[in-house]
Amino acid sequence: MLEDYLRNRLREKEILLMTHIVLGYPDFEASMEIVASMVLAGVDLMELQIPFSEPIADGPVILHANQQALAAGASVRACLDFGREAAARFPIPFLFMSYYNILYRFGVERFAAEMKDGGLQGAIVPDLPPEEGADYLQTMQGHGLNPIFIFSPATPDERLAYIASCARGFVYCVARKGVTGRETEFSSQLNGYLARCRRATNLPLAVGFGVTDRRDVDFLRGKADIAVIGSQTIRIVEESGPGAVGDFIASLR
Amino acid sequence: MKHRGYYGQFGGCYVPEVLTATLEQLEAAFNTARSDPAFWAEYVRVMGEYSCRPTPLTYAENLTRHFGGARIYIKREDLNHTGAHKANNVMGQGLLVKRMGKKRVIAETGAGQHGVATATMAARCGFSCTIYMGALDVLRQRPNVFWMERLGARVVPVNEGSRILKDAINEALRDWVTNMDDTHYVLGTACGPHPFPEMVAWFQSIIGREAREQIQRITGALPKRIYACVGGGSNACGIFLPFLDDDIELVGVEAGGRGIETGQHAARLSAPGASEGVAQGYKTFFLQDDDGQMRETHSVAAGLDYVGVSPILADLHQKGRVRFESATDTEVVQALELTMRTEGLIPALESSHAFVQAFKEAPHLSPDESIIINQSGRGDKDIFTVADAFEDPAWRDFIVSTARRYTNA
Numbered sequence: 326m327l328e329d330y331l332r333n334r335l336r337e338k339e340i341l342l343m344t345h346i347v348l349g350y351p352d353f354e355a356s357m358e359i360v361a362s363m364v365l366a367g368v369d370l371m372e373l374q375i376p377f378s379e380p381i382a383d384g385p386v387i388l389h390a391n392q393q394a395l396a397a398g399a400s401v402r403a404c405l406d407f408g409r410e411a412a413a414r415f416p417i418p419f420l421f422m423s424y425y426n427i428l429y430r431f432g433v434e435r436f437a438a439e440m441k442d443g444g445l446q447g448a449i450v451p452d453l454p455p456e457e458g459a460d461y462l463q464t465m466q467g468h469g470l471n472p473i474f475i476f477s478p479a480t481p482d483e484r485l486a487y488i489a490s491c492a493r494g495f496v497y498c499v500a501r502k503g504v505t506g507r508e509t510e511f512s513s514q515l516n517g518y519l520a521r522c523r524r525a526t527n528l529p530l531a532v533g534f535g536v537t538d539r540r541d542v543d544f545l546r547g548k549a550d551i552a553v554i555g556s557q558t559i560r561i562v563e564e565s566g567p568g569a570v571g572d573f574i575a576s577l578r
Numbered sequence: 579m580k581h582r583g584y585y586g587q588f589g590g591c592y593v594p595e596v597l598t599a600t601l602e603q604l605e606a607a608f609n610t611a612r613s614d615p616a617f618w619a620e621y622v623r624v625m626g627e628y629s630c631r632p633t634p635l636t637y638a639e640n641l642t643r644h645f646g647g648a649r650i651y652i653k654r655e656d657l658n659h660t661g662a663h664k665a666n667n668v669m670g671q672g673l674l675v676k677r678m679g680k681k682r683v684i685a686e687t688g689a690g691q692h693g694v695a696t697a698t699m700a701a702r703c704g705f706s707c708t709i710y711m712g713a714l715d716v717l718r719q720r721p722n723v724f725w726m727e728r729l730g731a732r733v734v735p736v737n738e739g740s741r742i743l744k745d746a747i748n749e750a751l752r753d754w755v756t757n758m759d760d761t762h763y764v765l766g767t768a769c770g771p772h773p774f775p776e777m778v779a780w781f782q783s784i785i786g787r788e789a790r791e792q793i794q795r796i797t798g799a800l801p802k803r804i805y806a807c808v809g810g811g812s813n814a815c816g817i818f819l820p821f822l823d824d825d826i827e828l829v830g831v832e833a834g835g836r837g838i839e840t841g842q843h844a845a846r847l848s849a850p851g852a853s854e855g856v857a858q859g860y861k862t863f864f865l866q867d868d869d870g871q872m873r874e875t876h877s878v879a880a881g882l883d884y885v886g887v888s889p890i891l892a893d894l895h896q897k898g899r900v901r902f903e904s905a906t907d908t909e910v911v912q913a914l915e916l917t918m919r920t921e922g923l924i925p926a927l928e929s930s931h932a933f934v935q936a937f938k939e940a941p942h943l944s945p946d947e948s949i950i951i952n953q954s955g956r957g958d959k960d961i962f963t964v965a966d967a968f969e970d971p972a973w974r975d976f977i978v979s980t981a982r983r984y985t986n987a
């Protein structure tokens with residue numbers, strides 16, 4: 326179980342790292358190379374984004390990566406196969422991240438069956454609030470997969486509790502309003518929000534959006550269980566190639 | 579969140595969590611306004627003072643004679659301030675923004691019509707205003723960009739995706755998820771997450787409410803059919819909805835582009851190319867590939883060049899209550915030419931789609947029957963696009979010589 330895995334890891338490490346990559350960007354071979362170096366550098370779990378043409382929750386860096394991957398012909402089929410291969414090769418949990426249309430067109434049941442069969446642990450679907458996801462929730466549960474839901478600073482307490490009641494594995498707390506990839510000021514201003522998140526659920530908490538360096542990760546120690554690094558690793562790959570990823574990850578903790 | 583804006587199986591509210599509270603707040607403000615008769619009265623008053631409402635219903639005597647069938651009436655949304663029905667939605671949302679106490683508005687625009695309308699509203703209401711516009715559209719629609727900027731709006735060209743309307747919507751949503759505390763997103767059509775389809779359709783229903791009263795006063799009866807072009811679907815919803823319970827045929831006309839068989843079109847409901855999907859916050863028929871990636875669309879009319887369609891119309895399509903047809907670019911230019919020559923009216927290229935289908939059907943109806951065409955906007959404002967569509971050689975020379983003059987200056 327994902328939650329058990331996370332709890333076990335948390336006995337050894339104060340904070341876990343989850344990274345995010347866009348599959349097929351710049352190509353699938355590079356994606357696999359990036360996964361390999363991330364795992365080697367000690368990443369605890371990964372989200373693999375299946376590119377979509379209308380990624381409304383993503384900022385410039387990930388948006389660009391989505392478009393380039395699609396332009397290079399990244400198909401849903403190829404992404405599913407990639408996930409299966411990664412899960413078979415590496416000993417950490419993998420999640421798919423994508424927008425709901427990708428699952429909807431593929432067939433939610435078929436998508437979940439593929440995930441289960443391929444050894445994936447769950448999915449993050451940022452444009453699917455639990456209210457719209459009755460089918461999805463049921464299907465994920467049926468396959469023993471983890472639907473990862475999202476808390477935001479704009480979410481009232483009552484709704485945090487509702488979302489928590491649908492969540493499995495962990496909850497993804499976005500650190501601020503806005504899209505991925507913009508700067509976040511990790512300061513005491515976040516404490517109130519993170520405390521609200523903590524009160525709303527017993528599940529482990531992941532915090533993402535704007536985590537870029539060791540200082541950010543240090544700030545989250547003791548307040549969250551998982552730091553999520555998304556756009557920054559993509560920037561590193563763009564600037565210095567897949568080879569630079571390992572050192573970057575190692576520098577975070 | 580109880581009612582999430584479903585029309586049959588379409589609609590809904592598929593947005594990132596961070597927007598949920600904002601949409602709930604908007605829904606609450608909208609519901610309060612809608613149940614307050616003073617709000618609608620205020621809206622009607624503003625539209626009368628600022629935008630020539632009620633717009634006339636014009637009897638097209640010459641076109642009627644030309645086709646020798648049904649009597650043709652034209653609902654003149656082109657006479658709105660800024661030249662299209664977009665003004666209705668924009669002023670309505672502006673009144674709501676005042677009630678919500680927000681100070682900044684953002685909008686997407688394709689052709690620029692909705693952007694210009696939003697910029698006028700923002701200027702009048704004292705809001706700061708940012709308009710997102712696909713970079714390709716910025717190039718194609720410079721005159722509207724000029725007006726938006728003169729009106730005090732900031733126009734942001736969107737260089738992502740296919741750099742057209744849908745990409746401008748995505749970018750506006752990205753701004754909104756960041757700045758929703760003081761910012762309202764003035765969505766321009768009856769699409770997007772709940773409550774937008776319902777709210778935009780409600781403001782636009784002023785078209786149909788007037789037309790219903792006018793046609794009965796003029797002809798003593800309801801029309802046989804009503805024709806409207808369908809981009810996102812707001813002018814069509816606006817004229818159709820007040821007639822929904824009547825025994826009359828409602829016809830939506832989509833962009834057939836270079837022909838359905840070429841794949842270069844924006845026909846989502848009138849042809850089999852589209853399929854159900856979820857994007858831009860709602861569920862409807864989208865032009866997409868098997869993986870669910872959105873396809874490129876094409877129309878001579880930028881305002882119809884969109885991958886999705888109002889969930890309200892998708893539902894009415896499925897229920898068989900509205901019939902959908904398409905008109906090709908070529909047919910559209912011909913209908914526009916005929917309308918100009920016979921009536922001296924200049925419909926927008928978007929609106930001309932509705933004229934095409936009405937012209938095909940009018941001869942088969944009886945002179946005792948009447949039909950209404952919704953002229954959603956005026957074409958003279960889009961002189962660059964229309965002149966291009968007509969491939970007018972003298973216009974071309976004029977542009978070339980003007981360019982030369984600028985280059986030498």
Ligand SMILES: Cc1ncc(COP(=O)(O)O)c(C=O)c1O
Nearest residue numbers: 809810811812813881928954955
């Ligand atoms: C004149 C005119 N008609 C129609 C449309 C299409 O929009 P809708 O389908 O929402 O009425 C537009 C959009 O820009 C327009 O400018």
